[in-house]
Amino acid sequence: MHYTDIAQTHFTLNYSSGFSGKAFDITEPATGKVLGNINAATSDEAAAVIAKCKAAQPEWANTTFETRAGILRRFACQLAENAELIHTWNARECGSIRPKSEWELQACIEQAYMAAAQTQAPSGELYPSVIPGRKNMRVRIPVGVVGVIAPWNFPLLLALRAVLPALAMGNAVVLKPDPQSVITGGVIIQELLAAAGLPESVLGMLPGGAEPGQALVEHNDTGMIAFTGSTAVGRSIAQHCAKTFKKTSLELGGNNAFIVLEDADITSASSCAAWGAFLHQGQICMQSGRHIVHESVAEAYTQALVERANNLYVGNPFTEQCHLGPLINPMQANKVTALINDSVSMGAKVLTGGSTDGQLFRPTVVADVTAEMPLFKEEIFGPVAPIITFKTEQEAISLANASSLGLSASIHTGNSARGEYLAGLIHAGMVHVNDQTVNNEYHIPFGGLKDSGDAGRIGGPVNLDEFTHTKWISVMDKGIQYPF
Ligand code: NAD
DSSP: OOHHHHTTSSSOEEEOOSOOSOEEEEEOTTTOOEEEEEEOOOHHHHHHHHHHHHHHHHHHHTSOHHHHHHHHHHHHHHHHHTHHHHHHHHHHHHOOOHHHHHHHHHHHHHHHHHHHHHTTSOSEEEEOOSSTTOEEEEEEEEOSEEEEEOOSSSHHHHHHHHHHHHHHTTOEEEEEOOGGGTIIIIIHHHHHHHHTTOOGGGEEEOOSSHHHHHHHHHOTTOOEEEEESOHHHHHHHHHHHHHTTOEEEEEOOOOEEEEEOTTSOHHHHHHHHHHHHHGGGGOSTTOEEEEEEETTTHHHHHHHHHHHHHTOOBOOTTTSOOSBOOOSSHHHHHHHHHHHHHHHTTTOEEEEOOOEETTEEOOEEEESOOTTSHHHHSOOOSSEEEEEEESSHHHHHHHHHOSSEESEEEEEOSOHHHHHHHHTTSOSSEEEETSOSOOOOTTSOBOOEETTBSSOOBSGGGHHHHTEEEEEEEEOSSOOOOOO
16 A cells, blocks of 8 residues: 555555555554554665665766756645645644644745755855966865755654755655654655656655664765754764864754843743644653743733633544644653653643543643753743743853753743843844744744754755855966975
C-alpha cells in the first residue's frame, strides 16, 4: 500500500523505502495506532546514497538557474496540489491541528518560491584591487553534498527551509527526517520533488534515527550539516564536524522568556501567552516557556491566562476540530508531567491543567514558579505556562537571561520604545515586542544565540551564503613581476 492511500484508509502501510535496516513503526500519537512501518537505512546504505548524490552534484550545479528555478516552482505547485494529503499525514503522524498544518504548508510553498528566485541572485561580487589591472572576484560555490537532519514538530518546514535553498545553490542534499515524521517530513518531500522534475540522484532520503544521522555527520563527502533538533544532539554534531572543519548550521533548543511589564495590555499579553505556550501542544522550539510577569499585574494576567487555557479543547486532530492535538509520544507526556510534579514539590501551584489522558495533555498554567525549579530551567516542549514574578525591570532582564539557551523572547509593554530598548538587553537571537515568541517569517534570517545554535541564520538573503562556500578568484591579463 502506498502512503497516498493510507491517509484515507484504516489499512496498514508497508512502505518500501528500499533500505534494509530494522523496520520501525509509524504511530499515530492521538490513538497509539500503528499506521505502518518502514525500513531504516543502515550506515552502509547511507554511504551509498551520499556517494550517488556526490556523483550527481556537479551536473546539477551546472544546470542553468532557469532549470533549477523551474523545478523549485513546480515543487511549490506540487505542495499546493497535495495539500489534503499533507494535512492528513501531518495530523495523523505528527498530531498537528489543521490551522498549524495549513500555516506550515503555506510557509513551505513560500520557501519554494523564494528558493526558486534565489537561483537568479548574483553568484558573487567584483572587488577593486591594489594591483593595477587585476580583477578580483568573490564567487559563491556550492558546498557539494549537504546533509539535512530535521525534527518531527514542523517536519515539512524544518526540512524544507534547508533542503530548498541548498538545492537552489547547486548542492545535492541528503535528508534525514525524524522517524516519528518520516512520511510527512521525508517520503512526501522526496516524492513531490521527483514529481517536480528533480533528478533522482540529487536528493537522497534516509529513513531512521541516530544511525543514518550519524553516518551523514561522519561521512567525509558531506560538506555541510544543516541540523534542527535538540541542543544535546546539536552539540555532538558540532564536535564531530569540528574535527574535519565541516560547515554546520545548527538550530537548537529554546527556553524562551515572555516578559509582561507593569504597563502591558493584559488582554493582548494573555492572548499572546496562550498562543505562544499552547500552540502545537507547546512542542515548538520558540514556545513561550517562561512567563516573567511584573508583580503588580500578575494576578490579572494569571486569571486571564487560566481562563483562556480552560476554553481550549484537546483532541484528535484527524477526527475532530480541536485547539490542541496529542503530544508526540508517551515519553514526552511523562517528561512534561515530571517537570510539573518536581516543580510542585518545590512550591509551585498548578492552577489549571497538569493532567494527561494518554498523550492528550491539558493546557496547564503554573504559578509561584521560582528560578530554581525545573519548569523554569528546562525546555518544556509541552503545553505548560509557568509564571514567575518580578519587581524591577533589571530583575526581569536578569531572569530572561538566566538560561543557557537564547532562541526567542518577547516583551509586553505599553511603551514600544521601552520594549525596543529592553530587546537590546536580552541575550536571544530573536526578540518580539508586544507579540509572543513563536514567530517565523520565511524571508527573515532566523536563529538563536548561546546554546540555541551556532549563531548561524537560515532564511531570506542569508541563505545565499549559508549554503555555499566562498572562493576568491583574481585574474590578470599578463603575469606580474615581483622584486625577486
Ligand atoms: P533530536 O535532537 O532528538 O532529533 C532531531 C533529529 O536528529 C532527528 O532527525 C533525529 O533522528 C536525529 N538524531 C538523533 N540523534 C542523532 C545523532 N546522534 N546524530 C545525528 N542525528 C541524530 O530532537 P527532538 O528532541 O526530537 O526535537 C526537539 C528539539 O528540537 C527541541 O529541543 C527543540 O527546541 C528543537 N527544535 C529547534 C528548532 C529551531 O529552529 N531552533 C526547531 C524545532 C525544534
